[in-house]
Amino acid sequence: MYFTMGLNKWQSSDTWPPKGATPTTYFLSSAGNANTLDGDGALVLAAPAADHPDAFTYDPEHPVTSYGGNVCCTGNAITGGAFDQRKMEARPDILVYTSEPFATGTEVSGPIVPTLYVSSDAKDTDVTVKVIDVYPDGRAYNLDESIQRMRYRDGYDKPLAWMEPGKVYKVTLQPLTTSNYFAAGHRLRIEVSSSNFPRFDRNLNTGGRNYDEAAGIIAHNVIHHSAQYPSQITITVVR
Template sequence: QEDLIRASKRFDLAEQPPPVDWSQALRHLPEMDILKAVDAPRGVFADEMPIPTGGAMIKRTPNDPAWYKGGLWHDNMKINIPGFWFASWYDVSVGPNIVAYNHIRKTADPDIAGKQYLVIAPTLHCSYTRATENTIVGERSMGDARLDYNALTYGWFDHFLKGENNGTLKMPKVRYFTMGSNKWQTAESFPPAGAQPVTFYLSSGGKANTLNGDGKLVSMPPAADQPDSFTYDPMNPVPSYGGNVCCTGNAITGGSFDQRKMEERPDILVYSTEPLKEAVELTGSIDVTLYVSSDVKDTDFTVKLIDVDEQGRAYNLDETIQRMRYRDGYDKPPVWMEKDKVYKVKFQPMTTSNYFAPGHRIRIEISSSNFPRFDRNLNTGGNNYDEIKGVIANNAVHHSKQYPAQITISVVKNK
């Protein structure tokens, strides 16, 4: 009956649905009714459907067996054919794509493993060919980020489908664009051989809130714990500003933007190195381990990696999030927080390639929301998807020898 009523509103055979302001539509609660609220048809997002997975994706936990019944690829499914992989630094799935590429190179038959090629561009989702002589991604110039994709892809197909001996097998296994130095580089693996981990520890006097706070990234953990606290109100989440996104309509403009106006919010903690005396090329994964506490049974923590230039402009590079109920693993049952107890949490790695010039700073932001890039946690410990009211959380990040909160980056020495 609902479908009939919806159809009765549409009389034009060349129908143009009214535009949706997704920046407002995605705020709708309960979350499971977002599409219903914009008069969209029933579908697999929120509704049970007569398909193998059963639909109702929003209701599933990460370890729900239904995820294995649809068309999704899982890493227990062997891929044993040559592959040409394309990713971009400001796409929503760049990290998982690189992990999948490395997984196939490890698990395919040796001959096939050696026929996997990867290109990583500094662009938005599926925007490789839109690069220009001066490629602007968000607000940041990437310089000339063009690449002859037609020659690469047609050459690859001509070799593997037509048998042409055109030099395809001599291509570097990885082509990646390093932002900051704004140049294409090549390697036989990703991260490149010789990349070394470098760790920075979080430190402050307990007032790391905002870009004017006292948060620092230092070489050794501080002796005493002076935790940084902030209030997370799910009705006033930190807005997504740029970033690694796809397919959110007008809700988010992806890319690299100066984050300073966001860093004025007291619910964002800011930790920065001193100005670098020597350049640092970060190419590879960025691993973050935090020690956190809260007064609610479940909440989120977010991390954003930033390049701060000599003028103070703070350009976002990548971002990640961890829902605390899944801190033991997404294949495990949820676990809850006890009030003010400190928990160690390892985040899903971020990935990028960026040249931090001398005088620049490496920075991270920590908060509990990045909305609507990630859905907001209502902090109740409930289902989240069917709730309309949230609980304010008082969250804290701890850092000391006892709680060595840290960020480890992958550094490539000058060639």
């Protein structure tokens, strides 16, 4: 059994994802100005030919604050659930990518896999992704979210993988999952940033252990998207 938001009903399937589910990939695209809700970030069905990367500054002294979501073990620091994310999307350290409206109602049930191409002037930093259902009137409700510390991008059982300035690194975040019905006129959106605090611990960007450090450094992070660097998010659509 699984509960599908949007339809607001329980459904049954012998498998997960449900039978008839197929992956659909959206590629990140922009003219290099995807910062904030008012930027030009888009989700498209073919990777853009040229790379117009989106840059933002991550300051661990001013992290993106957690707003809703599936939370655990933070006491009263976060209220869990779905909230309109537009006030968060006013921040310039959040990149926003939105699809065209769905022409017909579309059920998305199963894993969601973000793959990003990232560069930074820091030795280590984090990458966050939040998946959102955008209503025709602009309301934007969070569905799920994930994070990846870049030093562990090759696996937690592998040697630490530090970053070098000027190099672009591929990172696949831990799969998210949802069951949500996007009614006709709704749109898929993702936010990309480098913090989601206090749900996830801040990365101080130093390459140190974080928990015993007193100060961090500012990271200038870049998301690349092109045929060479096909940053993307793959959702599971039930036909």
